Amino acid sequence: MSRDHQPHVGLFVSCLADLFRPSVAFSAIELLESAGCRVEVPAAQTCCGQPGYNSGAVDEARPLARQVIEAFAGFPYVVVPSGSCAGMLKHHYPRLLAEYPEWHARANDLAQRTWEVTSFLVEVMDYSPPVSSLHGRKVTYHDSCAGLRELGIKQQPRKLLSRAGVDVTELQGTEVCCGFGGTFCAKMPELSQKMVDDKLDNAADTGAAMLLGGDLGCLMNIAGRARRRDHDLEVRHVVEVLADQLAEPAIGEGER
Amino acid sequence: MKQTSEHFLENARVALTQTEARQRMTGLGQLMPMMRDAAVAEVDFEALREHVKRIKDHTLDNLDHYLRQFEEQVVLNGGHLHWARDAAELNATVLDICRSVEARRVGKGKSMITEETGLTEHLETAGLQVTETDLGEYIVQIAGEPPSHIVGPAFHKSEQEIRELFLDQHKLGRRRLEDPPAMVAEAREVLRERFLSADVGIIGSNALIAETGQTLLVTNEGNGDLVSTLPKVHIVCASIEKLMPRPEDALAQIRLLARSAIGTAVTAYTSFYSGPRRADDLDGPEQYHVILLDNRRTEILGSNYQDMLACMRCGTCLTHCPVYIGAGGHAYGWVYPGPMGSVLTPLLTGLEQASDLPNACTSCGRCAEVCPASIPLPDLLRDLRAEENHNKITPARWRWGLKLHGWLARFPGLYQALTGAAIAILHRLGRRSGGFSRLPMAGGWTQVRDFPAPQGGSFMRQWKRRQKQSADRG
Numbered sequence: 001m002s003r004d005h006q007p008h009v010g011l012f013v014s015c016l017a018d019l020f021r022p023s024v025a026f027s028a029i030e031l032l033e034s035a036g037c038r039v040e041v042p043a044a045q046t047c048c049g050q051p052g053y054n055s056g057a058v059d060e061a062r063p064l065a066r067q068v069i070e071a072f073a074g075f076p077y078v079v080v081p082s083g084s085c086a087g088m089l090k091h092h093y094p095r096l097l098a099e100y101p102e103w104h105a106r107a108n109d110l111a112q113r114t115w116e117v118t119s120f121l122v123e124v125m126d127y128s129p130p131v132s133s134l135h136g137r138k139v140t141y142h143d144s145c146a147g148l149r150e151l152g153i154k155q156q157p158r159k160l161l162s163r164a165g166v167d168v169t170e171l172q173g174t175e176v177c178c179g180f181g182g183t184f185c186a187k188m189p190e191l192s193q194k195m196v197d198d199k200l201d202n203a204a205d206t207g208a209a210m211l212l213g214g215d216l217g218c219l220m221n222i223a224g225r226a227r228r229r230d231h232d233l234e235v236r237h238v239v240e241v242l243a244d245q246l247a248e249p250a251i252g253e254g255e256r
Numbered sequence: 257m258k259q260t261s262e263h264f265l266e267n268a269r270v271a272l273t274q275t276e277a278r279q280r281m282t283g284l285g286q287l288m289p290m291m292r293d294a295a296v297a298e299v300d301f302e303a304l305r306e307h308v309k310r311i312k313d314h315t316l317d318n319l320d321h322y323l324r325q326f327e328e329q330v331v332l333n334g335g336h337l338h339w340a341r342d343a344a345e346l347n348a349t350v351l352d353i354c355r356s357v358e359a360r361r362v363g364k365g366k367s368m369i370t371e372e373t374g375l376t377e378h379l380e381t382a383g384l385q386v387t388e389t390d391l392g393e394y395i396v397q398i399a400g401e402p403p404s405h406i407v408g409p410a411f412h413k414s415e416q417e418i419r420e421l422f423l424d425q426h427k428l429g430r431r432r433l434e435d436p437p438a439m440v441a442e443a444r445e446v447l448r449e450r451f452l453s454a455d456v457g458i459i460g461s462n463a464l465i466a467e468t469g470q471t472l473l474v475t476n477e478g479n480g481d482l483v484s485t486l487p488k489v490h491i492v493c494a495s496i497e498k499l500m501p502r503p504e505d506a507l508a509q510i511r512l513l514a515r516s517a518i519g520t521a522v523t524a525y526t527s528f529y530s531g532p533r534r535a536d537d538l539d540g541p542e543q544y545h546v547i548l549l550d551n552r553r554t555e556i557l558g559s560n561y562q563d564m565l566a567c568m569r570c571g572t573c574l575t576h577c578p579v580y581i582g583a584g585g586h587a588y589g590w591v592y593p594g595p596m597g598s599v600l601t602p603l604l605t606g607l608e609q610a611s612d613l614p615n616a617c618t619s620c621g622r623c624a625e626v627c628p629a630s631i632p633l634p635d636l637l638r639d640l641r642a643e644e645n646h647n648k649i650t651p652a653r654w655r656w657g658l659k660l661h662g663w664l665a666r667f668p669g670l671y672q673a674l675t676g677a678a679i680a681i682l683h684r685l686g687r688r689s690g691g692f693s694r695l696p697m698a699g700g701w702t703q704v705r706d707f708p709a710p711q712g713g714s715f716m717r718q719w720k721r722r723q724k725q726s727a728d729r730g
Binding site: 013015017018019020021022023025026041043044045046047049051052053054055056057058059060061063064067095145146149150173175176177179180181182183184185186187188189190191192193194195196198220221223224225227228248249251252253254255 | 265268269272278282286578579582583615616617618619620621622624625635638640641642643644645646650654655658659661662663664665666668671672675679687688689690691693698699700701703704705706707708709710711712713714715716718719720
């Protein structure tokens with residue numbers, strides 16, 4: 001494909017991938033490129049503003065929304081390896097900027113161009129990843145709430161995994177929140193613990209040794225609690241599996 | 257009732273240690289959504305939900321008109337209509353009516369509004385005997401507890417707890433009450449006598465119908481009908497937002513309500529109450545009163561929270577909410593628990609008294625997904641958090657933390673330099689073990705879980721380096 005015909009993608013890294021799990025962003029780039037996209041990572045990106053927005057600090061969130069809108073102006077596709085950040089760009093920026101007509105219009109325009117990575121790979125690129133080295137191993141999947149309910153992310157990661165030869169054994173209550181909830185998990189740790197314990201118990205019932213998902217917040221919560229409980233569970237972002245970048249230790253795992 | 261919403265966290269902490277009750281709630285959190293999903297799948301739920309939303313929005317936008325029409329119709333039907341600005345006015349009105357007929361015994365049923373106003377306590381203090389006649393409400397009444405769920409008030413109680421309660425409270429001699437049917441039969445026997453001896457019957461309402469002046473109530477036990485036809489005085493207590501224009505509108509809403517609340521197409525009884533006994537009626541009360549409660553609802557009307565007035569009290573957001581399932585209904589510390597309660601309690605009682613409740617939410621969105629009234633509950637809860645932040649109810653360390661984060665994130669260069677440096681240190685400290693069991697300023701996180709160590713240098717740093725290398729090579 002000539003450069004001009006390649007879909008031009010701006011990657012919104014998300015702050016959690018940037019700071020805690022760069023392999024998620026590298027994997028996303030690798031998948032997008034192998035699907036035939038030209039990927040750029042605009043330098044002027046930090047955080048989408050979710051922590052402030054969800055905690056009621058809307059005045060702090062608004063400048064960040066404008067910053068993202070500016071940084072990603074002109075990209076026909078904006079792809080995000082996180083359902084909750086993609087949901088923030090797609091659904092909450094227009095709400096956050098509703099009282100600023102010019103910005104509201106720009107937020108709506110960005111919303112039209114924004115995609116969560118697995119849904120972009122399936123729905124826009126109809127991408128088939130190569131057969132994974134996990135082929136034949138049992139994995140389970142946690143549907144993160146924002147991706148599921150704000151963006152309808154459900155079949156897309158499963159479709160990609162199945163194309164890569166990885167079958168998902170569903171856990172009971174896969175659509176129930178894991179107890180992360182942004183600042184919720186730190187404001188109400190005991191309730192959060194009950195929820196993540198339920199999640200871990202349900203994951204254990206599947207017999208899978210690996211849990212995948214599409215949102216680092218949830219995955220760090222699940223992996224962090226598993227570690228605290230000495231619960232043996234390898235937790236990874238789904239794009240790491242799809243890009244077969246499994247050499248890195250799993251989330252919360254020490255270097256081997 | 258005495259409000260303990262400001263102690264939500266402590267209440268929830270206690271609840272979480274009650275292992276058996278938590279297991280029961282977890283079961284409820286699986287069973288109720290399954291029943292709801294099956295019942296909803298049988299109809300074009302989405303179309304019905306949109307239909308009812310249009311009607312309800314229209315009704316709320318024209319509430320003054322419909323309230324006036326309803327009042328006229330109630331009076332035409334021979335009833336009395338009373339307006340109550342707040343809890344005290346409602347309670348005083350009921351007591352006045354009771355005194356005017358020298359009532360001594362009151363039968364109650366199916367009213368959340370009178371929970372809101374604390375009517376039972378008010379009447380008991382004045383020397384009246386008050387009996388809740390709905391089985392679940394009766395159980396929590398004799399247990400001396402408030403309801404834990406707006407549809408299943410005694411959902412939190414085990415079979416054994418109820419058995420012990422009956423054996424202890426009903427002075428009926430030695431008996432075993434071996435199974436739930438035996439317990440129900442006993443409750444029926446005890447309650448029957450209360451129905452027959454009640455001077456005044458008080459019920460709530462699921463819908464007030466403007467066109468006809470009727471009030472609509474759904475029950476599964478039929479207690480609503482007994483308590484409204486046997487006593488000589490019948491009082492309906494409802495809040496003003498229950499208005500619907502026509503009978504068919506109210507019934508459309510009931511279709512949503514029954515499937516959402518208990519997973520059935522209809523409830524066992526759907527009753528329309530029209531007024532006092534007419535000359536040729538076989539039975540019915542001599543007096544019929546409707547008391548309409550405001551209690552801050554006119555403040556919600558026209559505000560950002562108006563959608564909340566469409567709530568039909570089905571309770572489905574409760575059993576779909578993982579926070580409610582974990583904390584249990586009593587932790588919320590007032591009449592309405594779960595997501596709808598976390599919106600309504602601050603609006604009706606004040607944000608400061610209930611400041612934890614809007615935060616008892618992970619924004620998972622499951623409540624809004626199933627809400628038959630299409631209420632955007634997570635958005636409303638987020639708006640309440642914004643008010644808390646604006647009014648400095650949010651703890652200062654959170655406000656300043658978020659301010660600092662928000663400020664730093666506005667300067668990508670500075671942000672990347674600082675976070676990049678911090679992450680590099682954290683990575684070096686944590687690479688071998690893979691996580692931290694303690695971390696400064698992350699106490700809430702590390703209290704119950706480890707903090708996974710960063711994988712390496714920040715992505716933005718690594719990416720810049722790679723871009724530079726390939727540019728140098730190129």
